[in-house]
Amino acid sequence: MIDFAEHAKLVSHKIVAESGLNAVIIMGASNIFYVTGSDAPAAAIVYEGGGVVALATRLEYLRASMEIRVGELYTYAKHNDFAEHERVLGGDLYEAVRALIPSPGDGKIGLIGVAANSRQLWEEKMGTKLVDVTSEFTKLRRAKDEAELNAIKQAIQLAEQAMRRAVDALEKGVTESDIAAEILGSIVRNGAQPAFHPIVAFGEHAAQPHAKPTLRSLQVGDLVKIDLGAKVEGYCSDVTRTFAFGKASEQQRKLFRAVARAQETALECISVGVKASDVHSKAYEVLKEEGVSKYFNHGLGHGVGIDVHEEPYLSMESTTTLARDDVLTVEPGVYLPGYGGIRIEDMVLITDKGPEVLTRFPKELSL
Amino acid sequence: MIDFAEHAKLVSHKIVAESGLNAVIIMGASNIFYVTGSDAPAAAIVYEGGGVVALATRLEYLRASMEIRVGELYTYAKHNDFAEHERVLGGDLYEAVRALIPSPGDGKIGLIGVAANSRQLWEEKMGTKLVDVTSEFTKLRRAKDEAELNAIKQAIQLAEQAMRRAVDALEKGVTESDIAAEILGSIVRNGAQPAFHPIVAFGEHAAQPHAKPTLRSLQVGDLVKIDLGAKVEGYCSDVTRTFAFGKASEQQRKLFRAVARAQETALECISVGVKASDVHSKAYEVLKEEGVSKYFNHGLGHGVGIDVHEEPYLSMESTTTLARDDVLTVEPGVYLPGYGGIRIEDMVLITDKGPEVLTRFPKELSL
Numbered sequence: 001m002i003d004f005a006e007h008a009k010l011v012s013h014k015i016v017a018e019s020g021l022n023a024v025i026i027m028g029a030s031n032i033f034y035v036t037g038s039d040a041p042a043a044a045i046v047y048e049g050g051g052v053v054a055l056a057t058r059l060e061y062l063r064a065s066m067e068i069r070v071g072e073l074y075t076y077a078k079h080n081d082f083a084e085h086e087r088v089l090g091g092d093l094y095e096a097v098r099a100l101i102p103s104p105g106d107g108k109i110g111l112i113g114v115a116a117n118s119r120q121l122w123e124e125k126m127g128t129k130l131v132d133v134t135s136e137f138t139k140l141r142r143a144k145d146e147a148e149l150n151a152i153k154q155a156i157q158l159a160e161q162a163m164r165r166a167v168d169a170l171e172k173g174v175t176e177s178d179i180a181a182e183i184l185g186s187i188v189r190n191g192a193q194p195a196f197h198p199i200v201a202f203g204e205h206a207a208q209p210h211a212k213p214t215l216r217s218l219q220v221g222d223l224v225k226i227d228l229g230a231k232v233e234g235y236c237s238d239v240t241r242t243f244a245f246g247k248a249s250e251q252q253r254k255l256f257r258a259v260a261r262a263q264e265t266a267l268e269c270i271s272v273g274v275k276a277s278d279v280h281s282k283a284y285e286v287l288k289e290e291g292v293s294k295y296f297n298h299g300l301g302h303g304v305g306i307d308v309h310e311e312p313y314l315s316m317e318s319t320t321t322l323a324r325d326d327v328l329t330v331e332p333g334v335y336l337p338g339y340g341g342i343r344i345e346d347m348v349l350i351t352d353k354g355p356e357v358l359t360r361f362p363k364e365l366s367l
Numbered sequence: 368m369i370d371f372a373e374h375a376k377l378v379s380h381k382i383v384a385e386s387g388l389n390a391v392i393i394m395g396a397s398n399i400f401y402v403t404g405s406d407a408p409a410a411a412i413v414y415e416g417g418g419v420v421a422l423a424t425r426l427e428y429l430r431a432s433m434e435i436r437v438g439e440l441y442t443y444a445k446h447n448d449f450a451e452h453e454r455v456l457g458g459d460l461y462e463a464v465r466a467l468i469p470s471p472g473d474g475k476i477g478l479i480g481v482a483a484n485s486r487q488l489w490e491e492k493m494g495t496k497l498v499d500v501t502s503e504f505t506k507l508r509r510a511k512d513e514a515e516l517n518a519i520k521q522a523i524q525l526a527e528q529a530m531r532r533a534v535d536a537l538e539k540g541v542t543e544s545d546i547a548a549e550i551l552g553s554i555v556r557n558g559a560q561p562a563f564h565p566i567v568a569f570g571e572h573a574a575q576p577h578a579k580p581t582l583r584s585l586q587v588g589d590l591v592k593i594d595l596g597a598k599v600e601g602y603c604s605d606v607t608r609t610f611a612f613g614k615a616s617e618q619q620r621k622l623f624r625a626v627a628r629a630q631e632t633a634l635e636c637i638s639v640g641v642k643a644s645d646v647h648s649k650a651y652e653v654l655k656e657e658g659v660s661k662y663f664n665h666g667l668g669h670g671v672g673i674d675v676h677e678e679p680y681l682s683m684e685s686t687t688t689l690a691r692d693d694v695l696t697v698e699p700g701v702y703l704p705g706y707g708g709i710r711i712e713d714m715v716l717i718t719d720k721g722p723e724v725l726t727r728f729p730k731e732l733s734l
Contacts, residue, residue: 060577082661117482118484188547335450
């Protein structure tokens, strides 16, 4: 079980107290989930003493009330025809939040998850200057604790089970859509949610990194790219495998080896304190040696947690360094228009001893 | 087949020309889809003469190139290791857009789909004042043409087929997750996408308007609320039905009749020129007469098209009036904590002769 009270305490200690604030306003479904256990509320507030209050629309109030593990819950509205169970603050969301924050001098209230260009509106509505502490919060979300890691490991297990089901269903004539349905069925019947709509791409479709499943049917000689993930207790997994249907051609094996070597090289250089952009570059350099770097058209990986894509990003433009307890994907890929594409994606935990690969599904081109 | 070229022409005539602009920059995946046929690009530009140019990240470039039905496509990046098929503009998205717009005096370039508080950033990046024409664009997206309506009708047909599959699978002990898997399988195997993750809620879970499917199993006496939708050719459907599993109780029948009457009354008052908020109020008044309005905790409905929730919204706060060719849901609901909830949702086309109900699935409480 995820310890959301511990998360709220971390926010209170590491952000509210350390930044000399009285309280922090948290926006964004995944950010709110991190401190309450529910993505249903529209806003949450964490106070200096560790108290938490969440605000949900009337539509989401009951789900929020059943899901939240921490703190108090209110709804808000401008009229007055409410059910018995609803705890209501008048007005709109801004007015409700304002009623819940102390009236301090400027610089005593923090704001998380609001884009810089919207902060001014929030400051007008709150009648005070707000301190953007989003980057401090992102650090907390990046460092996965044991319970979060367990949820992620379960999500990986369900993803691998779905991958196995998908592989078992591959046969001549089956459609990408059929395989996507197998994957969704496997994940959902286990009581989990898909972390995203699965990617199942045969043959030339595999050249699209984010292909949508279609009614294209599987033929001997096709590459098969499958990218899927599950969400368990609010935490995601994300795994990609690529297979050759039928005997792999020399070209397919050459490309697969290039991608596999890029992944291995990236994994070898991962450790605490390494620049995220350097990890991307290591994989890029391998693909350059292999003569296929021009077909590697995306970042090498991304953090995974409450969101399937979150900090840290392994990309050319990234300015962050890897930290202990980061969980992220390492997923080099090459994509040749008209021919197909190959991506291999594993999830990795950063430890003091280096990377621990969490994904166990075999990495074999041949089925 | 959707006529995206016609959409681009509409934007060029009704927005660019009529507002005296030279071009309009379009942001937001669904807005971009409306004029190109693909949601893969990151931006699109429509010129006065009707020309269209789209810009995609390298990651999404190939999918965009296979999906777009109108105009030219470029990608953009800051480095120089590209595949043969990529048509590249240097720099980031802003620089690429700026390279594609004429250098006019202020007030000659429109902007669509960018929040007011982000427009200033766009103006700095483009070096010119931009005219927000989002509301004019929203009017075009609201009015469904024949091809869009056909896609929506197909999406409704797939939704109703999935609803039938779900109903057929209801038996004692089956879980909400099992039914959700049936629904997803039915939609996806047809080559369509789910418009949203299906809601399947048994018994007390049905009191959450947006419940997530769980491993709760079906028992005699439960209400069963199922809300699902499909996406076909980029256009969505959205339908909800509520059933009693086992013989319906007097209370269940009373609540069902109240909701059904609220829906009928709302439908009767729908016509071109009616205020959206008045339609909501009509349904609310019926539920008030029935003594359950305090359990009606959301808006009465919403437009459906490329997005499953789009303009116009039927709610208390709405300021719009209904127009010909609007497609929207009418979905009153009541939700009693600990007991369950009932929602009936149909899709409706607004015609000169009044509302045409597009949903055909029977509205019966008893299975």
